[in-house]
Amino acid sequence: MAEPSKTTPPVIVVGAGLAGLTAAAFLRRRGIPVRVCEAGKQVAGLASTHVDAQGFSYDFGAHFITNRLAAAIGVSADCLPVAHYGEMVRLGGRTYGYPFGLMRSARFLLSGISARAGQWGATPPQSAADVFRSRYGAALADEVAIPLLESWSGARATDLAPSVATVLNNSIGHTVLLKINSRLRQRAVAIGYCHELPETRHVWHVYPVGGVSLLCRRLANELESCIDLETPVDRIIVEQGRVAAVRANGREQPAAAVVSTAPVHILSRMVTGTDALRPLARFRYRPMVFANLRFTGRGHLPDTMLWTPDGGAPFFRLTETPLSMPWLAPKGHTLITADLGCEVGDAIWTASDEELGERCLQYLDWIPNARRRYLGCRVVRSPVAYPIFLNEYEQDRQALARSTGVEGLYSVGRNGEFAHWLMEDVYWRSLNAMRQLIRDQVAPAA
Numbered sequence: 001m002a003e004p005s006k007t008t009p010p011v012i013v014v015g016a017g018l019a020g021l022t023a024a025a026f027l028r029r030r031g032i033p034v035r036v037c038e039a040g041k042q043v044a045g046l047a048s049t050h051v052d053a054q055g056f057s058y059d060f061g062a063h064f065i066t067n068r069l070a071a072a073i074g075v076s077a078d079c080l081p082v083a084h085y086g087e088m089v090r091l092g093g094r095t096y097g098y099p100f101g102l103m104r105s106a107r108f109l110l111s112g113i114s115a116r117a118g119q120w121g122a123t124p125p126q127s128a129a130d131v132f133r134s135r136y137g138a139a140l141a142d143e144v145a146i147p148l149l150e151s152w153s154g155a156r157a158t159d160l161a162p163s164v165a166t167v168l169n170n171s172i173g174h175t176v177l178l179k180i181n182s183r184l185r186q187r188a189v190a191i192g193y194c195h196e197l198p199e200t201r202h203v204w205h206v207y208p209v210g211g212v213s214l215l216c217r218r219l220a221n222e223l224e225s226c227i228d229l230e231t232p233v234d235r236i237i238v239e240q241g242r243v244a245a246v247r248a249n250g251r252e253q254p255a256a257a258v259v260s261t262a263p264v265h266i267l268s269r270m271v272t273g274t275d276a277l278r279p280l281a282r283f284r285y286r287p288m289v290f291a292n293l294r295f296t297g298r299g300h301l302p303d304t305m306l307w308t309p310d311g312g313a314p315f316f317r318l319t320e321t322p323l324s325m326p327w328l329a330p331k332g333h334t335l336i337t338a339d340l341g342c343e344v345g346d347a348i349w350t351a352s353d354e355e356l357g358e359r360c361l362q363y364l365d366w367i368p369n370a371r372r373r374y375l376g377c378r379v380v381r382s383p384v385a386y387p388i389f390l391n392e393y394e395q396d397r398q399a400l401a402r403s404t405g406v407e408g409l410y411s412v413g414r415n416g417e418f419a420h421w422l423m424e425d426v427y428w429r430s431l432n433a434m435r436q437l438i439r440d441q442v443a444p445a446a
């Protein structure tokens, strides 16, 4: 860490992913001293991209942003528009458009209608399973929504809080209108992507040339002298209910405030001098392994994303990103990313790239000549890919959404808020949190 300032202590930002860099750039533009401590060797966190020598691009899972976010960060000129994005579900050997194609099945349609009709006077849902059954009907919930939710989270849908289903909260009418606009304009209009600002036909998906990490690199350019890489913060010192300092690389530095983007169970362990964050130690994240399978040819999946709720396969979702973003694989080739939920240290987490590729391939025999076209696999792992909204700590999660309970400590970003935010929401919400920080600093609570 750099020499401590002898005047006003800086606001210390923990983490140089999109949230931390957005927060730091916002504060710096307003003349507030700021330092960013990043544990890793580079910026971008979950928004990192690696492009290999053959020209295949690997993100953590599939990553799309919007033209609105690109404009806000000033990278519009470096982004390519995404013309098409679609999702399908593979069930019992058949594929269905998502979400409306599933209604071709009379069983799903009837159970959906009867669920809607039975909603009057029903008791409030106690779990994600209740929400899905009342929203989609038992057939669609039990055969599609709940198996997907359980593979994704690693928890039983009956143990998950109803709030997990709010991620999917778009009205049918609005979704249809946006889909029609997508077709007419040949632009992948963003649907169900952003919660902070309205989704309209003017907001569509784009992809920055060279990878999504461009967003973070652009913000980092503004902050160059304020970012300390390979500087993991291991203590946030609270005195009399207020943040006083942080410790990183064995050195303490006074802090006017701390903005953490670290996963909240880790934040809970870092904070000393208060018990306010102790409940967060129980919060769990779902580790994920993304197996990126390279193939010759293209168009092996029926659409960009294919959900696979049928039991048996080690993955629950396949994404052929080059169907939306052809530049992510060299010409005449493609990349299919399989999402595998796991636990750190288990057989999936520790499998070699070759083993995982082989394991996925066994379940892709419905792709013509899959084995002959297969070129190999590159695996990307995240120990904290998805927050798991367990009912057992739902009240504490809602309390965290209001405040950390420590003066001068702000927890922002996807893992810092323990929420399923995509990058646009991370961006707008981090700005809002920094506006709040400035208000608190100018007029601290009595």
Ligand SMILES: Cc1cc2nc3c(=O)[nH]c(=O)nc-3n(C[C@H](O)[C@H](O)[C@H](O)COP(=O)(O)OP(=O)(O)OC[C@H]3O[C@@H](n4cnc5c(N)ncnc54)[C@H](O)[C@@H]3O)c2cc1C
Pocket: 014, 015, 016, 017, 018, 019, 020, 037, 038, 039, 040, 043, 044, 045, 046, 047, 060, 061, 062, 063, 064, 065, 231, 232, 233, 234, 261, 262, 263, 382, 385, 386, 412, 413, 414, 415, 416, 421, 422, 423, 424, 426
């Ligand atoms: C599978 C998957 C697919 C996704 N797809 C999309 C998509 O298509 N579109 C989209 O917009 N978003 C997508 N997202 C979400 C997007 O990646 C995240 O919302 C965003 O990148 C989160 O940024 P962040 O800064 O909050 O967190 P992170 O990127 O996790 O950054 C946190 C940083 O903090 C650092 N850190 C942690 N602890 C410490 C410490 N103690 N000291 C110092 N540094 C520390 C970490 O090293 C990391 O660099 C996806 C996410 C996943 C998991």
